[in-house]
Amino acid sequence: MRIQIAAVAATMLAACTTVHHEAGDALTQTTSKSAEAYAECLAPKWQAFVPTATSTATASGWRVEAAAQFTGERAVATIDSQGSGAKVTVFLPPEWAGTTAWTKMAQSCL
Template sequence: MRILLASVIAATALMAGCVSVSDLEKSGPALQSASSKTPKDYAKCLAPAWQDINEDASSTETEYGYRLLLKIDMVGVPVMAKVSTQGTGSLVKVYVRNGTWNKWVEAARRCL
């Protein structure tokens, strides 16, 4: 019984540190900017830049454009970019778990 209780407590503690996509969106974007690039062209720039930082970063086409994210087991999603069509270019929103992820935001700025 003690082992089961200890396992439940440990799992709860680990889950408390997880960040979901909706958690990131609630905190607001760390970067929001327009780009003259199409969402596809912007994603083609940002995906390799983020993969240079962490190879687990991925890019997915969505109904609004592209979503790029880094998903880490036991942490959840600490970084995400949403790239949507705006006029002939893109609207870029980058969400980060906390202020220590400046390298992700800088990579996104370089692709604008």
């Protein structure tokens, strides 16, 4: 019985930390900037909004993430190198679907 309770608790905690993308892409654009240059523009903007936002190099470019303080829901921007520029995709949790600040910050860096 204890193992079952622990398994249910672990599943519930894992669900709380998962990035949800059911709402779809909030923004998909291309930019003539390199993936690194775009990430260097976007990360400080998201960090000004959420100080714990992170910017991480990936195999295909960069990833910028910002989590809501109380819920842990994350806004995620993937910046994939594409020729001399980059493809930018911003994902927002369904609960943030009406929020435009994240996409406006992303658009300002294009």
